[in-house]
Each structure stands twice: as structure tokens, then as C-alpha cells.
Amino acid sequence: MAVYTEVAFAEAAALLHALDLGDLTDLQGIKGGIENTNYFVTSERDGVTLQHVLTVFERLGFEQLPFYLHLMKHLAGKGIPVPDPAANANGDILHTIQGKPAAVVDRLRGHSELQPSVVHCEAVGEMLARMHLAGRDFELTQPNLRGLSWWNETVPVVLPFLDPDQASLIRSELAYQNHVAASPACVALPRGPIHADLFRDNVMFEDGELTGLFDFYFAGCDTFLFDLAVCLNDWCVRHSADSDDGAHDPARAQALLAAYQSVRPLTATERQLLPATLRAGAFRFWISRLWDLHLPREAAMLQAHDPSHFERVLRTRLQQAGTPAVLTSSQETCAAA
Template sequence: MAVYTDVAADELAEFLSHYDIGELLSYKGIAEGVENSNFLLHTTAGSFFLTLYEKRVAVGDLPFFLGLMGHLAGHGIVCPQPVKTRGGETLGRLAGRPAAIIDFLEGVWPRKPNAAHCAAVGQALAKLHLAGRDFPMKRANALSVSGWRPLFDQAAPRADTLQHGLRQLMSDELDHLEKTWPKNLPEGVIHADAFPDNVLFLGERLSGLIDFYFACNDILAYDIAICLNAWCFEVDHSFNVTKARAFLNAYGRERKLSDAEQDALPLLARGAALRILLTRLVDWFNVPPGAMVKPKDPLEYFRKLRFQQSVASMRDYGVAASGLVA
């Protein structure tokens, strides 16, 4: 979450007049994340999130995101729900941006995830993949392997200012992934952004998945790969096998992985690391002046990519294949 677009009080009051959510008591911008402008609203009816969708989010994709949250909630997945206007709309405009109000979920994201957190995420991700099987809308993943070359072209000219040799490493890795990216693996709806700051907990109990604005249709195991990178490393960038085992085994208890998915997972994890490295580099070099946002460290994912390049099989993630095979 972040704030790129400021909202004047009178504009907000007019916007809220179309909703039955009580009278506004206070609102404040939320500076975490990098994608959209977000505000926490307190009204006489409770707390809500207001999101203004910035340029990276295509307006035409918003019905997919908002519809998916409703679909998942109907299948028992705890996630925020769009609040409708009196006219039944979930999307409006505020400060020149598409905007929506989302209900508030209790919980905080874990700053230091442990194995129990990782297991809960694995279980929730598998349930999301199963729940998404009958969601009728489709959205291609614009940030899958075919979308990485344009990101590389944006980031490459200045990459070596952060890390000597980074441009060449990314170029070689992109060439390799474009040639070897797996095909014919199970696909469906994926979250694609289930980082710790998008998963809420009350203690060690998962209380909600949030921020579905990268959700799309893609390889299900790619979502697993994203989470391996996001949840199973320590602050010193070392890989935590205990966390990975907890995550993967919990996922496998809900949805078994095929042999082909297991064989492909190390390569998918390399791709997931490169994708985040590239988008973080682009964001690092292109923060709008005055934006209330702190870009995330790209080199965190340079280090994760280097680890994933060394992985030979699922055993390097601490898991024997027999526990995960369909």
C-alpha cells in the first residue's frame, strides 16, 4: 500500500455520500507497499479501506479483482469485500482515479514469520487455488515470463549502479528462463502477490488474505514459487528449510502436487525471484516526486535469485517428494 494521489476532504465527503457506511470521522494515508494509493477510513459505522487505483492497475481489470474477492469469500476464503454504493456499484472515481471502498479485516501482517505462519499460508494458498477453479472470469498474467523483457529493458541501464554485474546476470537469467519456462502445468487463479504484508494474522491464526491486484490466471505452482521466496528466507537472506517444509507440506495436504509441478518448482522459483527483482528495480528508479512511498530493496531478490539458481530438486527445500505427489 502507498499514497501517490492525495485526496481532499471535500472530495472524499462527496464520494462517501453515495455509500451507506456512516459519517466520516477520520482518514489517513497508508504508506506501505508500492502499487496503489490507500487510505484507512474511520466512520460512524466502522473502519474501511479506500483504494485509488494508480497507473499500473488497468481499469478494465478491476471487475476481475473485485469479482474474485466476492467469489473466494463465497468459498470460505477470508478476504476483503468491496462495499457497494446505494446504486449497487463497487467502483467509482475519486481525485481523477478509479476508486473502491473495501471492508476492514482484523489482523496484522507478521514482521518475523515463523514456521506456523508459513504453514497457514501454504494451506490458505492451496484452498484459494481450489476455490478459484470455477471462477468464470479470466485475466492473463501480464507479469509472467513474456512480460519480463520490457521490465529488463527499463531496469538494465542503471542496474549496475546498485550491484556490479547485475545487468549481465539478469540478462543471462532472462535468456535461460525464456527458453526453459515450463508448459502444460496445471493452471488456474493465482494470488501472485501473497507476500507477508498481504496476509493478516491474529497471533498464528491467519485472519485474511488481502491485496488481490496482481491476481490472474497462470501456473498454480508459480504462486507457490512466489511464496517460497517471500516467506522462507531470513533477514540475513539465508533460506530456512524448516519454514519451506512447513509451507509445502501444508499446501500439499490440501492440494497435491504432481511430479511435473515438483520438477518445475525450482525453475519457477528462479523466475519468481527474477520478476520481483525486475519490478523492484523499475520502482526503485521511478518513484514519483513527493509520493508517500518507500521502494523495497531490489537486491533482496538478487540474493534470493542466486540461491534459487543453486537448487537442484525439492529436497533442497526440505521436502521428500512422496509427501506432495498427486
């Protein structure tokens, strides 16, 4: 759990009053996440209990946040189940706590599925494609702030903490990803607003139904394929006490990819670049977890994620020649449909 900014009960209560969300009755720090300070807030208004999430942003500034908050409103208006930021009397959805930017959004119902089944992966694939289509006419733009530029800036910072084999891998992969990104094929990939961090703990289910996508604060404009690769690398990788080798679970990977393509079929170029993009997705989270582990910020509650998991995922992707066999049948089926 990460709480960098200790929010007093009275501070949170005043903000809820300004948002016409009633009287604060409970304020609790949220487990999970390492970027922002998050609290569950419960209030009473006209005898009705309301539940929201208060986020205090620790790295993102006032100039960046309108993109994320208005993207969520845009997607909600298109029927995508995402948190809706609360506005004050002036219509502002970006607020201030202790001089830092803050937002209050409605709390989604359900729970995360950390051991997803084929059915969960199908739901995520379909909803991800719907989200990509819904965001194509979103007018604001902002680059993926944890994209290639950030990789180039951050790799030299984490290099001193790596052993020689890891250092060789991270240098060679960075060179490869720069080469791919500069290729005409990559430049031509379909792009738009993406979530960029749609891990299992950022999706809610209730009674088997997908009820919400949240934590859009890594979102940015990038390739839709990168968003898909991030999901495949988390939702469809084998996770157990006996197996964490970074390999895909065949049934879940095929289900997620087929469900995505039932809504938005991949182009031929996307299918060609999927192996490189799976590597990119693993690389991005290996770098960020190295950074969080070796260069931590002080927090009242903080537990960094283990970077070795995505190192293994990346090494597995490197060992696979071309498109992983586990994905090929799904791609070919959808391409022929």
C-alpha cells in the first residue's frame, strides 16, 4: 500500500462538501498501487450512503491530469464502465489537496480477479477493443509518459543496479525497441488513447460480469497494439507457485486475443508486430519495477513490485521465434473471419 500524502479527515470532508457528496463518515487508505495516494471515502447524503475514491496525485501535475480525467468522462459517455470524476459547482473535476492535484471518482462495484479464467480473459479482450474504438474521437492528446522516451531516460538510471547479464539484456532490448519504433510499419500502426496499465488488479468483476476498468493515470496516446500486449503479458501469463516462467497460458491467451479481434480485428501489420510489442510490454514494466525498487520514494505504506517477473517474461518472449504458437491459431482464425 502506498500513502505518500496523509490526508486529514477534515480535509477530505471539506472536499466532499464542495462536491455535494454529503458528510464524510469513513476514510481508509487503499492497498495496492505505488504511484499515487488513494483513499476509499464513504459519505452520507440525504440518508443515502455514497462510496467514492479520493486520489492525490504524487507525480502527475495539474497540466497533465485533464487528459486522464476527461478521457474517463468521455469513455463513460460511450458506455465503457469507468470511474466518473466528481465536479464541483463550477464544473471542475480537478481539485487540490495540500497543494497537490486530486480527484474524486465513484467507486466501482465488484472485485479484481487475480487468477482469471478463460471467461475473464474474453471479457477483458472484448472490453479493451470497445474502449479503443470509443476513444478514437477523444479530442485531447497526450503521449504515453511511460513510453519509449521514458525508457531511454530511465535505463541509464537503473543500469548501476544490474548484474552484467541483466545490463546486457536491457541495453540490447532498448536498442531493438528504438529500431522497431522508427520503422515505417510501427509508425503506421493504429493509435489513440490507451489505458497502458490494464493489469488484473485494474479490472473489476461481479458475478462473472466485467463491471469496471480503472486507474487510468498511465493512459496516453500510443498504439492500440501496445495496450493489447500489456494485457496479454499479465492476464494470460502462467501465475502459480510452481510456474512463473513468463510463458503464456494457451487457452487464456487465445481467448483474450480472439475476443479483442471480434470487436476490432488486427491489421496485417499489427499481427506482424505483435511479437515485438509483447517484448515492449514486458520491457516497460521491467524498467519501471527496477526503478521503483532501487529508487523508492518515502511513503507511509509502500511495497514495490518484484521486477524479476517481467525480466522472465521478456526473456521468454526473446526465446520465441516469431509469433508465439499459443497466439497464432487465434490470429489466423480472426483474420480469416
